[in-house]
Amino acid sequence: MSIVRRLWQRILKPTYFVGKDMEGNKYFEYPNANNGRSKRTVKYRKNEDMWAYVASGKRLPVQWSAWLTHTRPDPPGIEELQADLARQQRVKSNAAILEARDEAERANRERLEAPSHHSAAEAQSRNVSRDDRLEPPESDRRPKTQTRDPWAEALSGSDEPRSWVPMTRKR
16 A cells, blocks of 8 residues: 555544543554454553553453454443442452351351360260260261262372263162
């Protein structure tokens, strides 16, 4: 393509500023001269930021990534980005609440499972034999099924590959 033609097409089809994200990165679109797919690029806020994004330390917003790869036809608006950021914060706070609840439940379970001195003294005062205390009640006496642990088998064997044979299920 000649230089004059390129200049003429740049005048007719200039670069368009499409928008920017919450971190200050700017997004541009270059129309294709042959009426094909346009080229979409990002100009990072600072040149040093490019290496943070390339090395996966930071990530572009999902909405802008979809627009850059032509998965999404229209660029996202600032309201959409703010709504997604609020959703991410809600998810993080809900996850923190659930983790705190799980931690409290785990601590409560450990407290209940730990042998207390009071219950041991009661058992001795009633003269209950040790075998009777350790034996499960009648309702819990059911035949134990053998479960196969593939990790234990893998760790105990050699590192040589073996053929895989599916196990049949017994009914």
